[in-house]
Amino acid sequence: MKHAPLIAQNHMRCADCPIRHKAVCAYCEPPELAKLDAIKSYKTYRAGETIVWAGQEVEVLGSVVSGVATLSRTLPDGRRQMVGLLLPSDFVGRPGRKLAPYDVVAANEVMICQFLKPDFEKLVSNTPALERRLLDMTLDELDAAREWMLLLGRKTAREKLASLLVIIARREAALNGTEIGDGLRFALPLTREAMSDYLGLTIETVSRQISALKKSGVIILEDARHIRVPDYIALLDEAGDDSDGGYIS
Amino acid sequence: MKHAPLIAQNHMRCADCPIRHKAVCAYCEPPELAKLDAIKSYKTYRAGETIVWAGQEVEVLGSVVSGVATLSRTLPDGRRQMVGLLLPSDFVGRPGRKLAPYDVVAANEVMICQFLKPDFEKLVSNTPALERRLLDMTLDELDAAREWMLLLGRKTAREKLASLLVIIARREAALNGTEIGDGLRFALPLTREAMSDYLGLTIETVSRQISALKKSGVIILEDARHIRVPDYIALLDEAGDDSDGGYIS
DNA sequence: TTCTGACCTTGATCGAGATCAAGCAAATAG
DNA sequence: CTATTTGCTTGATCTCGATCAAGGTCAGAA
Structure with missing residues (x-):
């Protein structure tokens, strides 16, 4: 059986976002969802702009609404390797981690629908379905990373x-x-x-x-x-x- | 602050296993833990033996107790890339997925403490702390995979x-x-x-x-x-x- | 308009790692 | 005890992708 489409029907549909949020499923507690919806905000970044610096403290989590962002690691001498590619509906940031492990850079003009980290993390703790959803997403990302390793090492x-x-x-x-x-x-x-x-x-x-x-x-x-x-x-x-x-x- | 040591004090300590199980933390519900302990079994594999074939249905999950196992992907013409390395205390298998995406091979003699997948998954559903623990582990694996991508692509x-x-x-x-x-x-x-x-x-x-x-x-x-x-x-x-x-x- | 800089393409050459090949040591089989 | 196999090392050569270099196109600035 094939992988579920990237945008499942049960992902949360923001009132104003033109995308469905991969991270948040419709089975989450409605009152909590409403709360999340209330605290969201939007931010746009220009092409080439760094959204998060590796090692920096991150204060927000969210979803890409439009545009493309990249995750990358850089060696001291400047050699750079992209390690993640974020398209609309993809989740940005890592719940439960204070410092960012990679640079997040806007590949072109990017709009992000973001939540403050403490708010989102509180919601996650109170919402088992959301935690499960994050686990599934992370497992998918891990599979993608491993497929990518095959590409880098052997193709x-x-x-x-x-x-x-x-x-x-x-x-x-x-x-x-x-x-x-x-x-x-x-x-x-x-x-x-x-x-x-x-x-x-x-x-x-x-x-x-x-x-x-x-x-x-x-x-x-x-x-x-x-x-x-x-x-x-x-x-x-x-x-x-x-x-x-x-x-x- | 550094990453927590691989074997945290709060990981489950099996009665007979010489390792602590990274996947299962002591904060899990004690009755559920006891149930898990009751259904566990051990299996050993010889060096070079394939534990799971890619594409095959997997019926067990567990932890490596001793030895080293590898995850790998192979291209049709035989080119092979390792995508994961499992040392004692590491978790084997993916909850919530029916078919294995990679070969799991014993690099040397490997002993695994395993649970039947349905039993373990039922426990996960009933135990939010365990789900959280799996999420953290998976996020760590994802970071390791991305570090590995830097190695493969640029070193x-x-x-x-x-x-x-x-x-x-x-x-x-x-x-x-x-x-x-x-x-x-x-x-x-x-x-x-x-x-x-x-x-x-x-x-x-x-x-x-x-x-x-x-x-x-x-x-x-x-x-x-x-x-x-x-x-x-x-x-x-x-x-x-x-x-x-x-x-x- | 011309200038400038970002982005892309193509050519010439170089070199790190692959490939082909041989040989050694230790484990295992007969 | 010898024969075979498995794992490791080293040498010679080749090749794919890196590096060095030049030029083209287009958008935006002067």
């Missing part, structure tokens, strides 16, 4: 690029509620540099591999940031793992 | 080897309750092949980098499976990241 540059395109296509489709199939078209929400940080490559290699996939006809580059996939299965083949990447339930 | 072969030695030394010390310092001596619980799967390298490169670290005097190889570290700080330096790898609380 070729070409396979890495194809895998990233599959991941973006799949998440994009899930957000829009559309089916994945031939003729798929989507925007790349990441610069070449962000892609290289994601994949453990240099920007030059990213660029070359995109050109190579284009030359092979696996993708069509409408412009640098828009991709069309004439044959989705062909792209999956290029990604190396015959599993379609859907997690097993 | 050199030499840094990878040094990092692995630091990780093994630290976990070994935590298990024995000893301090990490100069003159540290420990056994490698992994073959060169398992190390190469962990680090995304070939066995030849692993062997060469160990030889290189030996030649530089960073480590002393007593024999192929026993390491002595004359200067722990020097080893940390070789690992590349100046953070000591302890997670931030």
Whole structure:
């Protein structure tokens, strides 16, 4: 059986947010939900802006409403590795931890629906269903991280690029509620540099591999940031793992 | 503040297990704990034996009592990447998921204290403290996975080897309750092949980098499976990241 | 308009780690 | 006791992706 779609019907629907909050399910106690709804606030960040610095104290938790944010770790000499990619409806921040372990950076303009940490944590303590929901989300993130480890450790540059395109296509489709199939078209929400940080490559290699996939006809580059996939299965083949990447339930 | 030691005082102490169970804390309801204790059983696996096949249905959950087990993902053409390393007191299996997403393999002789999945899951549902404990453990695993991603994506072969030695030394010390310092001596619980799967390298490169670290005097190889570290700080330096790898609380 | 800087592409060359190959030591089997 | 296997090391060579370098395009500023 396939993984549940990213936006389940039972996720909390804010009055004003255009997304459903992955972290908060409709089975939470209504009075608590109402309280949460009352204390939420919105904040936007410009492209490139750092939302949280690694090591810094974090005072808020929330969900990405629009835009894309990245989690990354940096070595003292500047080598950087992305370790998480946050799309709309994804949860930001870690309940129960005071200091942030990674930089959180806006990849483009990002809007976040946020709650003060103490308020949210109090709600979590009082709401077992919410705690369970957080556990499930974290387990899914762990699976994604481990899939990513396979990519970083063992895939070729070409396979890495194809895998990233599959991941973006799949998440994009899930957000829009559309089916994945031939003729798929989507925007790349990441610069070449962000892609290289994601994949453990240099920007030059990213660029070359995109050109190579284009030359092979696996993708069509409408412009640098828009991709069309004439044959989705062909792209999956290029990604190396015959599993379609859907997690097993 | 540093991460709590791997074996906290409040973890459940089985009557007969020589370890404390990381997953189960002493704050769980005593009657439920007693019930769990009543249904536990032990099973041992030989070195190299597969404990769980990826894709297979899993019927048990439990803790590693002795030995070392690995989680790994394999590409269709045989390329393999280790994605998890389970030492004594670590939890095996995923509550709430029917099929295993990875192979679990015994790296050497492994003993597991296990519970039937339905029993354990029922206990989890009835015990909020246990659910919270599982969430914390999973978040820690996620942090470890992300640290590992940095290693796989951006570190050199030499840094990878040094990092692995630091990780093994630290976990070994935590298990024995000893301090990490100069003159540290420990056994490698992994073959060169398992190390190469962990680090995304070939066995030849692993062997060469160990030889290189030996030649530089960073480590002393007593024999192929026993390491002595004359200067722990020097080893940390070789690992590349100046953070000591302890997670931030 | 031109200038500037961000972002992307492509070419030439280099080098870290993979691959191919050989050999050694210790454990296990026959 | 010898033969085989498993795990480890080391050498020679190759190759993929990094590095160094140049140029192109486009948006926004002057």
